[in-house]
Amino acid sequence: MTDIAGLMQQAKKMQEQMQKAQEELALLECTGEAGAGLVKVTINGKHEVKKVAIDPSLLEEDKEIIEDLIAAAMNAAVKKVAENNKSHLSGMTAGLDLPEGFKMPF
Numbered sequence: 001m002t003d004i005a006g007l008m009q010q011a012k013k014m015q016e017q018m019q020k021a022q023e024e025l026a027l028l029e030c031t032g033e034a035g036a037g038l039v040k041v042t043i044n045g046k047h048e049v050k051k052v053a054i055d056p057s058l059l060e061e062d063k064e065i066i067e068d069l070i071a072a073a074m075n076a077a078v079k080k081v082a083e084n085n086k087s088h089l090s091g092m093t094a095g096l097d098l099p100e101g102f103k104m105p106f
Contacts, residue, residue: 018089025085032076034069041073045081049074 026045033040038058042051052073058066 021089025088028081028084030077030080030084032073032078032080034072034076039066039069039073041070041077043074043077043081045085047078047081 028045029042029050030044031040031042035055035058038055040051040053041049042053043049052070054066054070058069
């Protein structure tokens, strides 16, 4: 039974580490760009938009072009957050033999 107690203690420690890592990742900011940097959107790890920057030269363009560039910059920022989260959290689960696509419950 000592093995089970050890495993439970190890699981609890890992859960605490995972929660701390998720809290830290929620605070990190990522910036996505579109139109060769004419539009920049900065979001945090909770996908909250923190800043939108539009180059003044773009304001003379059609509304649809600006909307498309904002959407593209937002998508780029979301992708960066996902990649950042994956790379940081994968290190924590590297020693575990988890099935492909397994989602941690915490």
